Amino acid sequence: MRWDDVARAGRIAAAADPVLAGIYGASIRMGATAQDFAVPGLEYQIIADTAGELWEPIIVQWDQWVSDYDDLVASERALRKLFDHDLPVVIEGVYMWSVFTDGASLVDAPDRAGFYGRAVRFRLSPIREDLRPGRST
Numbered sequence: 001m002r003w004d005d006v007a008r009a010g011r012i013a014a015a016a017d018p019v020l021a022g023i024y025g026a027s028i029r030m031g032a033t034a035q036d037f038a039v040p041g042l043e044y045q046i047i048a049d050t051a052g053e054l055w056e057p058i059i060v061q062w063d064q065w066v067s068d069y070d071d072l073v074a075s076e077r078a079l080r081k082l083f084d085h086d087l088p089v090v091i092e093g094v095y096m097w098s099v100f101t102d103g104a105s106l107v108d109a110p111d112r113a114g115f116y117g118r119a120v121r122f123r124l125s126p127i128r129e130d131l132r133p134g135r136s137t
Helices: 003-016 018-024 069-083
Strands: 028-030 041-049 058-066 089-091 094-105 116-126
Touching: 003 018, 003 028, 003 041, 003 058, 003 069, 003 089, 003 094, 003 116, 018 028, 018 041, 018 069, 058 069, 069 094, 069 116
Parallel strands: 028 041
Antiparallel strands: 041 058, 058 116, 089 094, 094 116
């Protein structure tokens, strides 16, 4: 099980990124309830996790909520810079493959809603954790 390590690493990396911190401030968090919805806000959630013989792929979705289109573009660029790589990387101490998989709009008509929303997903694949007795990760 590595989803907890990946979630922690992603949260820390996003909060430390100057572009994302400038747009969202302290509003970077794990997916919240509808009552906690905020603009601007950056939320992440684990969509899926699986295990293979060596790697443990995890799909993480980041939901970006902003009132300005330029902030939306800057936010996605920053997320891709953090989590879309051709080779394995170390993110906050976790060695993994990290690639962009897809994105989608979260708002049908931003002009009417008064804000922009876009989801982007990344497949983060850390080395599988060995939980057998007497073994360490």
